[in-house]
Amino acid sequence: MVLGLIGGMAQAQPDIERRLEGLERKMKQLDPSFVSAPEQSVLERLQALESKMDAALAAKPQTPAAALAQAGPGLQAVSVTGDFQKAADTETRLPVAGYMDFHVNNESGDSFRPDFHRFVLLFGHSFSDRIKFWSELELEHSLVEGGEESGELALEQAYLDFLITPRFNLRAGMLLTPVGIVNERHEPPSFNGVERPFVESIIIPTTWRELGFGFTGDLGRGFRYRTYLTSSLDASRFNAEFGIAEGKTSGFDASMRNPAWAGRLEYAGIRRLTMGTSLYSGLAGFNTPGVNPRVTIANADARYSFGRIDLRGLFANTWVSRAGELNRLVRQQTGVNPNVASQMRGYYFEPALHILPRRYRHDLIAFGRYERYNTQQKMPAGYLPLEQFNRSSWVTGITYKPVPDVAFKFDYVFNRNQSAVVSALNGLNLGVGWWF
Amino acid sequence: MVVLMKCLVLMLAASGFLSGQSESERKPDRVISITAERFAFSPSRITLKHGELAELVLTSEDTDHGFRIPSAGIDVAIPPQGWGEARVRFVAKEKGRFVFECSRPCGAGHNLMRGTIEVK
Numbered sequence: 057m058v059l060g061l062i063g064g065m066a067q068a069q070p071d072i073e074r075r076l077e078g079l080e081r082k083m084k085q086l087d088p089s090f091v092s093a094p095e096q097s098v099l100e101r102l103q104a105l106e107s108k109m110d111a112a113l114a115a116k117p118q119t120p121a122a123a124l125a126q127a128g129p130g131l132q133a134v135s136v137t138g139d140f141q142k143a144a145d146t147e148t149r150l151p152v153a154g155y156m157d158f159h160v161n162n163e164s165g166d167s168f169r170p171d172f173h174r175f176v177l178l179f180g181h182s183f184s185d186r187i188k189f190w191s192e193l194e195l196e197h198s199l200v201e202g203g204e205e206s207g208e209l210a211l212e213q214a215y216l217d218f219l220i221t222p223r224f225n226l227r228a229g230m231l232l233t234p235v236g237i238v239n240e241r242h243e244p245p246s247f248n249g250v251e252r253p254f255v256e257s258i259i260i261p262t263t264w265r266e267l268g269f270g271f272t273g274d275l276g277r278g279f280r281y282r283t284y285l286t287s288s289l290d291a292s293r294f295n296a297e298f299g300i301a302e303g304k305t306s307g308f309d310a311s312m313r314n315p316a317w318a319g320r321l322e323y324a325g326i327r328r329l330t331m332g333t334s335l336y337s338g339l340a341g342f343n344t345p346g347v348n349p350r351v352t353i354a355n356a357d358a359r360y361s362f363g364r365i366d367l368r369g370l371f372a373n374t375w376v377s378r379a380g381e382l383n384r385l386v387r388q389q390t391g392v393n394p395n396v397a398s399q400m401r402g403y404y405f406e407p408a409l410h411i412l413p414r415r416y417r418h419d420l421i422a423f424g425r426y427e428r429y430n431t432q433q434k435m436p437a438g439y440l441p442l443e444q445f446n447r448s449s450w451v452t453g454i455t456y457k458p459v460p461d462v463a464f465k466f467d468y469v470f471n472r473n474q475s476a477v478v479s480a481l482n483g484l485n486l487g488v489g490w491w492f
Numbered sequence: 493m494v495v496l497m498k499c500l501v502l503m504l505a506a507s508g509f510l511s512g513q514s515e516s517e518r519k520p521d522r523v524i525s526i527t528a529e530r531f532a533f534s535p536s537r538i539t540l541k542h543g544e545l546a547e548l549v550l551t552s553e554d555t556d557h558g559f560r561i562p563s564a565g566i567d568v569a570i571p572p573q574g575w576g577e578a579r580v581r582f583v584a585k586e587k588g589r590f591v592f593e594c595s596r597p598c599g600a601g602h603n604l605m606r607g608t609i610e611v612k
Contacts (some may be wrong), residue, residue, distance in 0.1 A: 130586035131564035460572035
């Protein structure tokens with residue numbers, strides 16, 4: 057029996073050696089730095105292979121194979137290839153995300169004014185695969201000082217997502233109102249121009265956030281939606297120049313007595329095309345006793361890219377009911393007529409051209425944007441429009457991105473209005489914004 | 493004996509891994525391009541047949557995103573726009589619905605940047 061065993065082992069020895077050589081060859085394919093040593097004993101060669109395999113497993117997060125963890129019960133990972141390592145290798149990840157925005161602005165006849173406009177940090181946390189937290193804390197204009205006119209420290213977003221099904225999820229907290237393009241996608245490298253579009257600052261307030269809750273989901277075939285009930289706008293802060301924009305409460309001293317409803321439907325079923333439409337409706341009179349105007353906003357927008365050309369456009373219209381009564385009440389309270397219109401309207405169109413060929417990693421974008429925005433579109437009976445607030449702008453400039461998340465921006469703004477008395481000032485803007 | 497056991501374990505592990513290698517060399521049954529852009533994958537719903545070898549070609553239209561299939565242990569970085577692509581291959585071994593999501597914080601809608609792979 058012993059002889060048989062010895063004989064069997066003797067027969068197995070060349071087979072083990074052959075298989076060991078095969079393993080060494082394959083290990084060399086996996087890791088070219090591996091060097092086999094046929095002169096060593098089987099045990100030594102096995103130990104070398106073993107330590108190499110241990111090292112490969114220990115280095116799991118840094119290697120392509122690392123992207124593949126253990127095979128799951130349903131989908132078995134096979135391989136990961138491509139350029140994904142290049143991105144990871146050249147960038148150090150921080151445990152937080154954020155974006156920053158630094159400008160130098162110059163209006164005609166004025167001096168250059170530098171402004172570290174936004175310093176924003178974003179924090180998220182997953183309590184589980186189905187409960188996730190997201191937040192955004194923003195410092196505007198570099199400084200917040202008690203009792204002084206200075207910057208702003210604001211909670212821009214802070215909400216919990218309860219992920220139920222792809223079609224239906226619950227969200228609650230401080231929410232970005234889902235109206236327009238920029239309000240929810242305002243990272244500086246994601247839009248052209250040093251400042252956000254006027255239409256998306258004045259006709260649609262940005263960054264517009266309110267307290268509330270609602271539902272979100274992906275309906276399939278490229279359709280997705282968000283619908284929220286939120287705290288309402290404050291009509292006592294509406295005015296002729298900025299329309300409803302200064303009525304956003306940002307969650308401070310907000311009211312849910314008459315919650316507003318906001319909804320957005322988006323279609324992204326065709327590659328590089330996104331279309332969206334939003335509707336907002338809510339009563340805004342919690343600070344104007346006896347007058348409770350309803351604000352309704354309707355907006356449609358689209359973004360499309362083909363070849364080296366990007367196009368984006370947006371239209372928005374705002375209705376304010378009982379605007380005449382609101383103007384009279386605010387005048388009684390403050391002595392100033394806010395001259396709030398019963399309708400406000402704005403639209404813009406922006407073509408942009410990526411000048412450098414695709415093979416360059418740097419991106420240079422030339423763009424032009426035409427904007428028309430009138431916060432005095434239709435006045436209530438007894439009130440005349442202030443024509444200096446019937447405005448249009450040509451914004452033309454370039455964006456240079458040495459990497460996709462850093463944007464150097466330059467633009468010149470030609471402003472016009474319909475007033476024969478008050479002239480609009482042009483502006484020159486320089487800026488750099490980044491996302492990480 | 494311990495050495496022989498180790499040898500056996502090593503060979504089994506390697507042969508399992510190498511069977512994956514052969515899947516990586518074979519032509520996939522399906523190649524699906526997925527675009528990632530704040531804050532959605534397009535398409536966000538993928539249907540596969542049971543047993544198919546699928547290859548996902550992942551590109552971004554803006555910043556870099558992540559692509560994670562928690563149930564399969566896959567988590568890769570998708571390079572930013574113009575910086576290339578990531579390709580992920582897997583075998584749809586079982587019928588069911590599997591969620592994929594962005595694993596790299598990318599902004600306000602990051603939590604909902606998700607999709608599903610349905611294996612029929």
